[in-house]
Amino acid sequence: MTLPPLIDFHCHVDLFPDPPALVAACDRDSVFTLAVTTTPKAWPQNHEWTRGSRCVRAALGLHPQLAAERAIELELFDKYLPESRYVGEVGLDAGPRYANTLSVQEDVFVHVLRACAREGNKVLSIHSVRTVNRVLGCLEQHLPSGRGRAVLHWFTGSRSEARRAAALGCYFSVNSRMLESKRAELVDSLPDDRLLTETDGPFVLRGDQPSHPPDVKYTIMALAARRGWTIDYTRALLANNLKSLLT
Numbered sequence: 001m002t003l004p005p006l007i008d009f010h011c012h013v014d015l016f017p018d019p020p021a022l023v024a025a026c027d028r029d030s031v032f033t034l035a036v037t038t039t040p041k042a043w044p045q046n047h048e049w050t051r052g053s054r055c056v057r058a059a060l061g062l063h064p065q066l067a068a069e070r071a072i073e074l075e076l077f078d079k080y081l082p083e084s085r086y087v088g089e090v091g092l093d094a095g096p097r098y099a100n101t102l103s104v105q106e107d108v109f110v111h112v113l114r115a116c117a118r119e120g121n122k123v124l125s126i127h128s129v130r131t132v133n134r135v136l137g138c139l140e141q142h143l144p145s146g147r148g149r150a151v152l153h154w155f156t157g158s159r160s161e162a163r164r165a166a167a168l169g170c171y172f173s174v175n176s177r178m179l180e181s182k183r184a185e186l187v188d189s190l191p192d193d194r195l196l197t198e199t200d201g202p203f204v205l206r207g208d209q210p211s212h213p214p215d216v217k218y219t220i221m222a223l224a225a226r227r228g229w230t231i232d233y234t235r236a237l238l239a240n241n242l243k244s245l246l247t
């Protein structure tokens with residue numbers, strides 16, 4: 001029996017030194033990888049790198065940390081959206097460096113959600129630093145269930161926010177940092193059938209090296225240990241969750 005694929009549902013493939021080599025490695029090792037991007041301008045190149053790939057999919061993105069300076073690229077976002085089932089990285093960030101652009105970020109995010117709702121069937125990887133309730137409010141209002149699917153990447157909200165997100169149909173892509181020390185308790189509270197894994201490479205490090213998609217196996221090991229599951233069970237569950245997400 002072949003093992004289900006590993007899943008890296010949030011990786012910045014285009015920020016690694018050799019993206020085509022990374023795509024080839026994901027195909028070789030059977031790691032289903034979502035190659036998120038940060039500006040619509042990056043879409044054509046990422047699409048090109050991944051169009052022949054068995055396991056890697058590119059996502060059309062506009063990162064909230066760039067939203068203020070790149071709002072002008074929304075026109076490109078709309079132009080490329082029909083070419084992509086996947087959208088990300090998008091969302092909101094009210095961390096100290098970006099809180100001052102929150103209203104522009106929200107305009108951009110709402111534009112993105114409405115465009116996705118119009119086309120339908122999109123799967124989004126969403127950033128929600130210090131803005132979970134605001135992000136969920138935007139989803140509730142602008143991406144009705146049945147018009148798209150949301151995956152909250154590197155979720156750092158509270159347990160009650162996690163419950164609200166789950167009730168709205170959100171999935172959660174979990175990375176190695178989320179399973180460290182105290183934060184792991186939040187991951188314990190996420191519903192089994194909404195869990196996915198991610199690296200957020202190259203931003204998240206493994207030792208002193210950027211995390212690569214196959215490194216999700218360590219996240220799977222940590223997750224399995226927290227929940228008292230076997231590795232095989234965990235891999236099968238995650239693969240099943242991905243399947244439900246994409247159906």
Ligand code: MN
Nearest residue numbers: 010012089200
């Ligand atoms: Mn990211």
